[in-house]
Every structure is written in C-alpha cells, then in structure tokens.
Amino acid sequence: MRIHIATDHAGLEFSEDLQEHLRARGHEVVDHGPTSYDPLDDYPPFCINAALAVARDQAAGVECLGVVFGGSGNGEQIAANKVTGIRAALVWNESTALLARQHNDANVISIGARQHTVDEAKHFIDVFIAEPFSGEERHARRIAQLAEYEQTGLIAGHPIGA
Ligand SMILES: O=C(CO)[C@H](O)[C@H](O)COP(=O)(O)O
Helix, strand or coil: CEEEEECCHHHHHHHHHHHHHHHHCCCEEEECCCCCCCCCCCHHHHHHHHHHHHHHHHHCCCCEEEEEEECCCHHHHHHHHCCCCCCEEECCCHHHHHHHHHCCCCCEEEEECCCCCHHHHHHHHHHHHHCCCCCCHHHHHHHHHHHHHHHHCCECCECCCC
C-alpha cells in the first residue's frame, strides 16, 4: 500500500524509523517532510500536504493511507482533518487503532511521538493498516453525515446550527 507520511521536528527521528519499518513491510512510502531538523518548523504544511495526497490518491482509486505525527499528534490530526475527504484519528493504543478503521474508516492515523516508544508507534500503524472498515450500516451512515456536512454544511434530517 502507498503510505503518505508527515511530521514536524518533534517526530523527525520517529519518521526515519517508521519509514524504514514501512518499506521493510513492502509499503511504498511518500515522505512529505520535514527533510531536516528545525526546532522551529510548523506541522500544518507537512501534514496538510500528506492529507491532500491521501485525498487525491483515494479519489483516483489508489489504495493508500496517511500517517502524521508530532509531539502529541493533536495538532497533526487537526491539520489533516482540514482537508476535504480526510478522516484523521488520533491513535494512542491498539484499541483506538482498530476502532479508527472499524468504526471511522479513518484514512489518516495521527500519533504523538513524545507519548510513545517507536515500537509502540510501529505497532499502532501496523494494526491500523491491516484492519478493514467494518462496513456496518450505522458507521457508514455516520461517516456519510460527516461527508455531507463537509460538502454542504448540512446533515439531512437533522437541525444543524439551529
Ligand atoms: O504535537 C505538536 C502539535 O500538536 C507539535 O509537535 C508540538 O506542539 C511541538 O512543540 P514544540 O514546538 O514545543 O517542540
């Protein structure tokens, strides 16, 4: 699978390890940066570029997922979720990695590099990549509501902004 990856200074060492791990497992890794350590760099452009690439690839039928991480993973998740079509989940244990795919059909995983060992992060990512969306109607319905809101600002049958 193609994996779009991005971080900031807080995750750069992780990124190098994770990319090697993913390539060793046969994935095609596309690195959206940063390419060198700068303690003052900003995560939004890196993460938004990775998320845009996921959205673009998936719209073209290319099988892919995204991995973003920084110190906490919070800002990186927020940044990725600004991109239309992206469902980025903050993952902090095996269960949240599984549920991100089973219930949310998340297409981007966000991890806090300052919160976990690199081996934990590798495990979360492996679990996330391997797990399929359950396809259950209630989850598909909720995901469709998010997409509808993203496209129209409304959710049919529900008062929004009332
Ligand atoms: O996790 C992050 C955003 O959610 C960043 O990696 C974190 O805020 C960077 O912090 P600092 O600039 O103090 O190294």
